[in-house]
Amino acid sequence: MTAPTDDIARTQGTLTTIEQRGIEPVPDDERTGQAGALFWVWFAANISILGLPLGATLVAFQGLTIWQALVVAVVGAAGSFALVGVISIAGRRGGAPGLTLSRAVFGVRGNIGPTAISLLSRLGWETVNTTTAAFVLLSLFAILFGADGRAKEQPLVTLAAILVFIVCTVLVSGLGHAAIVVIQRWATWIFGALNVFVAVFLVARVDWDTVSSAPAGPVSAMVIGIGTIAAGTGIGWATAGADIARYSKTSVKAGKLVLASAVGAGVPLVLLIGLGALLSAGDPTLAQAGDPVAAIRDLLPSWMAVPYLVAAFGGLLLSNHLSVYSASLTTLTLGVKVPRVWAVAVDVVITFVGAIYFMLVADGFYAPFITFISILAVPITAWLGVFIADMARRTWYDSDALLDLRRGGRYWYTGGVSLPALGAWGVAIVVGTLFTAVQVGDAAPVFVGPLSDTWVGANGLGWVVTFVVAVGAYLLLGGPRGALHGPVGASRPAAREVR
Numbered sequence: 001m002t003a004p005t006d007d008i009a010r011t012q013g014t015l016t017t018i019e020q021r022g023i024e025p026v027p028d029d030e031r032t033g034q035a036g037a038l039f040w041v042w043f044a045a046n047i048s049i050l051g052l053p054l055g056a057t058l059v060a061f062q063g064l065t066i067w068q069a070l071v072v073a074v075v076g077a078a079g080s081f082a083l084v085g086v087i088s089i090a091g092r093r094g095g096a097p098g099l100t101l102s103r104a105v106f107g108v109r110g111n112i113g114p115t116a117i118s119l120l121s122r123l124g125w126e127t128v129n130t131t132t133a134a135f136v137l138l139s140l141f142a143i144l145f146g147a148d149g150r151a152k153e154q155p156l157v158t159l160a161a162i163l164v165f166i167v168c169t170v171l172v173s174g175l176g177h178a179a180i181v182v183i184q185r186w187a188t189w190i191f192g193a194l195n196v197f198v199a200v201f202l203v204a205r206v207d208w209d210t211v212s213s214a215p216a217g218p219v220s221a222m223v224i225g226i227g228t229i230a231a232g233t234g235i236g237w238a239t240a241g242a243d244i245a246r247y248s249k250t251s252v253k254a255g256k257l258v259l260a261s262a263v264g265a266g267v268p269l270v271l272l273i274g275l276g277a278l279l280s281a282g283d284p285t286l287a288q289a290g291d292p293v294a295a296i297r298d299l300l301p302s303w304m305a306v307p308y309l310v311a312a313f314g315g316l317l318l319s320n321h322l323s324v325y326s327a328s329l330t331t332l333t334l335g336v337k338v339p340r341v342w343a344v345a346v347d348v349v350i351t352f353v354g355a356i357y358f359m360l361v362a363d364g365f366y367a368p369f370i371t372f373i374s375i376l377a378v379p380i381t382a383w384l385g386v387f388i389a390d391m392a393r394r395t396w397y398d399s400d401a402l403l404d405l406r407r408g409g410r411y412w413y414t415g416g417v418s419l420p421a422l423g424a425w426g427v428a429i430v431v432g433t434l435f436t437a438v439q440v441g442d443a444a445p446v447f448v449g450p451l452s453d454t455w456v457g458a459n460g461l462g463w464v465v466t467f468v469v470a471v472g473a474y475l476l477l478g479g480p481r482g483a484l485h486g487p488v489g490a491s492r493p494a495a496r497e498v499r
Helices: 005-013 035-045 051-060 066-094 098-106 112-145 155-173 177-204 208-213 219-232 234-245 254-280 292-297 302-334 340-360 366-391 419-434 462-476
Strands: none
Touching (some): 035 177, 035 234, 035 254, 051 254, 098 234, 098 302, 112 340, 219 366, 219 462, 292 302
């Protein structure tokens, strides 16, 4: 899947230009993107070693075979990214970031809650990326300079590793959409090839007798695994679906956007999750590792360590600069009055602090990580249900009204709130939480929902219930409001946010 020549040429021509547009909708005459651009963006964003420990947990903790793990990866990863593609359709329709379009659904004030949750999710993922990348650099420093690769033993080196990754992130995220589209496309080939090269050596170490003799896990474990993978992949990216697609031509078919997102992210995720499952068969070390980078490095011949670490660093960077770009738009939607490039700086400062905590203070890493994505899956899925239900009837977003925060605007509704949308979101979160148990690693549960021990809760289906309740409640409470269909073929003028 490739992007058209004229689109690539236009994007390359602005590669070093800082994007000045914030959350204001993109005028139709500036929208030249095709579905192929989404394929490369999502493929590159998911060439990350974080897929390996996710796959490892399916075997080590859920007791699945490699074949069951692959099925779980396809359904959980590719399936959840199909939802990201659905949100991309809204970006094509409205030409604005996803959470900005969400103002039409929730109201300009009612949208604050979903936007804050989305920003928390993005910051959490960026902290995970930054922490993992810093572990990568520590390992690289240990090989090249003989330094101690343990974070807590080398606090200054750890701080330097975190800063290097953050600076690399800002250099791309700060430039904006044009740079991201081009870099994601070409980096896919470079780091994809490195990952394949490393994967060959990892597969060579697999104990195939153990893999083939492993008993199949129960179907319930597969269901739980699908929920975990979906929460850790597509659902975590759902609110960002429109952020890149807002530059797509209005003539791009909706099905192509969905397919490009699902396949673009699905291919690398299925391969990496499957590889993680293979490596963990008979050896749960990877799933239990406090430093997963070192755990994978130790599985390789010593001469393979450097290309592995370079591939790992590159994959994490490709994911992080897209996440930071999306987070900066979400920050602006939340009401922070700074240029987009400064919003990028605000976001990375927060992730810098978070990475310091995970590396120099906390004793564990992936247990909090899995807990984090499981908790946020509920409110994000609730937003997803309401937003998609609204999309079923709304084909147009008023560009001026999206930026009009004053009383009496089209999306002001009742006191700035769409009661059906916000009410459905709240009800879905409450119901979903009833089926959720929050536990960090082997510690005592932090929270146990009263229905978490039912078949639905025990099988990790609380997020599915959340989605269904969000859709149903929104429609029952009145559904979409405001003008749902605009003038056909009308050009989208530039707009400014009005307060």
